Amino acid sequence: MAINYEWYKVFYWAAKTGSLSQAAKALYLTQPSVSHAIKQLEEGFGVALFYRTSKGVELTQEGAVLYEYIEQSQILLSLAEEKMAALKNLDSGELRIGGSDSLFKHYVLPYLEQFHERHPGVKLHLNHGTTPEVITFLKEGRIDLGVVRMPIVDQQLQVTESFQLQDCFVAGARYAELKGGVMSLDKLLQYPIILFSRNSRARMTITELFQGYGYSIKPEIEVGSVDLLIEFARRGLGISYVTREFVSKELEEGSLFEVRLDVSLPPSRVGILTMRNMPLSSAARAFIQLVR
Amino acid sequence: MAINYEWYKVFYWAAKTGSLSQAAKALYLTQPSVSHAIKQLEEGFGVALFYRTSKGVELTQEGAVLYEYIEQSQILLSLAEEKMAALKNLDSGELRIGGSDSLFKHYVLPYLEQFHERHPGVKLHLNHGTTPEVITFLKEGRIDLGVVRMPIVDQQLQVTESFQLQDCFVAGARYAELKGGVMSLDKLLQYPIILFSRNSRARMTITELFQGYGYSIKPEIEVGSVDLLIEFARRGLGISYVTREFVSKELEEGSLFEVRLDVSLPPSRVGILTMRNMPLSSAARAFIQLVR
DNA sequence: TAATCGCCATAGATACAGTCTATATCTCCT
DNA sequence: AGGAGATATAGACTGTATCTATGGCGATTA
Known part of the structure; x- marks a missing residue:
């Protein structure tokens, strides 16, 4: 299954906030939408990325590894967007x-x-x-x-x-x-x-x-x-x-x-x-x- | 206009190959699809990213700046995908x-x-x-x-x-x-x-x-x-x-x-x-x- | 122990957007 | 002049990301 890079943004926020609901808020999405995106990612990799608990989600071992990379990548992307805005202004x-x-x-x-x-x-x-x-x-x-x-x-x-x-x-x-x-x-x-x-x-x-x-x-x-x-x-x-x-x-x-x-x-x-x-x-x- | 991270993948390949058609091939898409994605990105930033020539495309000043960031980001993502595959295997x-x-x-x-x-x-x-x-x-x-x-x-x-x-x-x-x-x-x-x-x-x-x-x-x-x-x-x-x-x-x-x-x-x-x-x-x- | 609250998962409907095909336009090269 | 190869445009289609509604589970509180 091919991975949509948009899902990484969702993953990033879910991991960062430790909550699918919080991630949904940050991204102006609904919670089921976030839940779905994460599920897609997990199926894509064939690996669980989060433990679901009653108080949110927590990264699994594999999820934590992925996060290391995604975090860096997302930081670069937000820097890029800042830079482009600066160029435009x-x-x-x-x-x-x-x-x-x-x-x-x-x-x-x-x-x-x-x-x-x-x-x-x-x-x-x-x-x-x-x-x-x-x-x-x-x-x-x-x-x-x-x-x-x-x-x-x-x-x-x-x-x-x-x-x-x-x-x-x-x-x-x-x-x-x-x-x-x-x-x-x-x-x-x-x-x-x-x-x-x-x-x-x-x-x-x-x-x-x-x-x-x-x-x-x-x-x-x-x-x-x-x-x-x-x-x-x-x-x-x-x-x-x-x-x-x-x-x-x-x-x-x-x-x-x-x-x-x-x-x-x-x-x-x-x-x-x-x-x-x-x-x-x-x-x-x-x-x-x-x-x- | 919100930017879809999937477009960055397209941008990356277009910049890398210097050709929308080539990028389309690499991504198993059609050329109009790639053309459209790039256009979306350009509208999103309000800035032209490529010069279109008769032999392909070339990064503009702003496009080149964006590429610096996107390249790094994409490299991280492909490393991430490799790593996840390694974890799975x-x-x-x-x-x-x-x-x-x-x-x-x-x-x-x-x-x-x-x-x-x-x-x-x-x-x-x-x-x-x-x-x-x-x-x-x-x-x-x-x-x-x-x-x-x-x-x-x-x-x-x-x-x-x-x-x-x-x-x-x-x-x-x-x-x-x-x-x-x-x-x-x-x-x-x-x-x-x-x-x-x-x-x-x-x-x-x-x-x-x-x-x-x-x-x-x-x-x-x-x-x-x-x-x-x-x-x-x-x-x-x-x-x-x-x-x-x-x-x-x-x-x-x-x-x-x-x-x-x-x-x-x-x-x-x-x-x-x-x-x-x-x-x-x-x-x-x-x-x-x-x-x- | 029951009730409530806050999570996430699931199901099903919907609408949008990413894709495709077909075609136009342009430049370069023969 | 014509063909090859590049990108742009138009319009139709399909897939999927998203939503609403609902259910289940666990923790916290009364």
């Missing part, structure tokens, strides 16, 4: 996000702070990488979500567009004469341009824009981080193409100013990437909820 | 017997040897004590069965009568003139008598017998072990009242001979005591079977 668990350092710093960080404050039990993992790397991480299951620039076209990915960013050209005091004015593209090209390195989305966007107008933009300087882009512009090494939101502090304090153009630069959006048709962890779901 | 377990040393030595031992040979995995515990002590042990659950002299009258006890023993008077070379003769009770009383100590059943039996004939038997010597009863008789200190089966060796070799009486001494039986209405351990049941 976000008292526990982890949130793994992929993205670029600049987006982390300027965009994700405030949300992360808020998230961490609200759910201090959830461990945070940040994996930085380029957009294609982030997509790979996602597909390999190494992160729960990615934060990257739009547009992304990938059948396997679910994209949640989010914050809008506006790239622009900025310069420092060295080019103060340009402040307030509006430039044409060909005029701009006469100044030294500082761009982010070749394989970034922003770089591709601006290159295509100039090509669309028949020009070719070639940077004087190429850098690999947004911080350098800003620093070089401040020091007057050229005009940087940078996300306006990332230099809001410098624009405010006046150490940089925007160089406006007579054409409109396309805004870009930040998107949250997740795997399409794959369930999100509670933590990831809560984080996306928070961002929206 | 008598590859394991213990047999606790209560009784007097003399009965152990002369009567139980050969059966125990046989039992041990047949079931070497079963541990043997012998608890010696007087008949009332043995009964107490039994009622306290400290032994599985008792081996004592009959008759026993106790509503709570189940008595299986077994071997028959015959008590008799024996003497050694010092009283060689009595060999072959038949004595009357009053004649016997003129010789020094050696009896087992006051609180034994044999002692009570013989005292009552003499009283029934209007005599009073008073021992010259009282001893506390059967071995001494034999030894004293051999050395000619008197005539011992002893169980014939316990001195079969001495009677054969001639170091003792039986002093026959003109009245018949009642035979006594050895009985196996167990608790009435209480289940026997497999080991105890097997032992009683062996003795019968």
Whole structure:
């Protein structure tokens, strides 16, 4: 006869309380139901598990042996259930996000702070990488979500567009004469341009824009981080193409100013990437909820 | 939603094999059944446990956490089932017997040897004590069965009568003139008598017998072990009242001979005591079977 | 000694849920 | 494009876990 694991729960409580009636109460069952379950177990093993006395039940030798195992097993199961509840409530668990350092710093960080404050039990993992790397991480299951620039076209990915960013050209005091004015593209090209390195989305966007107008933009300087882009512009090494939101502090304090153009630069959006048709962890779901 | 522990078994196999179909095979179920069980679990926890892919399933973060616990739990359960099978087959377990040393030595031992040979995995515990002590042990659950002299009258006890023993008077070379003769009770009383100590059943039996004939038997010597009863008789200190089966060796070799009486001494039986209405351990049941 | 209370066991009815079969959908591979 | 193999879904069925009602047994109390 096959043994139903549900019976073990009944056995556990019967042994623990020393009474079928008590066990029934603890499990919100009736006493005959418990009695029946125990009987099934005993038939299953072909061994008596309890002595029935007038004041309850008592484990037999064999029952006591079984109890040793079942007790441990039941403890594990209740720990498991606690843990799962904790994961669901976000008292526990982890949130793994992929993205670029600049987006982390300027965009994700405030949300992360808020998230961490609200759910201090959830461990945070940040994996930085380029957009294609982030997509790979996602597909390999190494992160729960990615934060990257739009547009992304990938059948396997679910994209949640989010914050809008506006790239622009900025310069420092060295080019103060340009402040307030509006430039044409060909005029701009006469100044030294500082761009982010070749394989970034922003770089591709601006290159295509100039090509669309028949020009070719070639940077004087190429850098690999947004911080350098800003620093070089401040020091007057050229005009940087940078996300306006990332230099809001410098624009405010006046150490940089925007160089406006007579054409409109396309805004870009930040998107949250997740795997399409794959369930999100509670933590990831809560984080996306928070961002929206 | 309440969680059915049976689902954990399904979860375990699904996670272990990485496939609902495989799990179904292992559990002799159909794939939809497994699919359903997993779904129940997921709804119960409010959390996805698996990613479904075209080549099977894979644990989610939360599923992996659950698996840590469930795996341990399932291992314990399978160990439990193994252990119970071992107990039933008598590859394991213990047999606790209560009784007097003399009965152990002369009567139980050969059966125990046989039992041990047949079931070497079963541990043997012998608890010696007087008949009332043995009964107490039994009622306290400290032994599985008792081996004592009959008759026993106790509503709570189940008595299986077994071997028959015959008590008799024996003497050694010092009283060689009595060999072959038949004595009357009053004649016997003129010789020094050696009896087992006051609180034994044999002692009570013989005292009552003499009283029934209007005599009073008073021992010259009282001893506390059967071995001494034999030894004293051999050395000619008197005539011992002893169980014939316990001195079969001495009677054969001639170091003792039986002093026959003109009245018949009642035979006594050895009985196996167990608790009435209480289940026997497999080991105890097997032992009683062996003795019968 | 009778009565009562608190256990567990048993019997029989019922309803739910775990299973099954059949089918749909999706992905991957040829 | 089509087939193989995976999971999901729908709907019917059956088995069994559960309930109510009752009985028996033993201990405790009056």
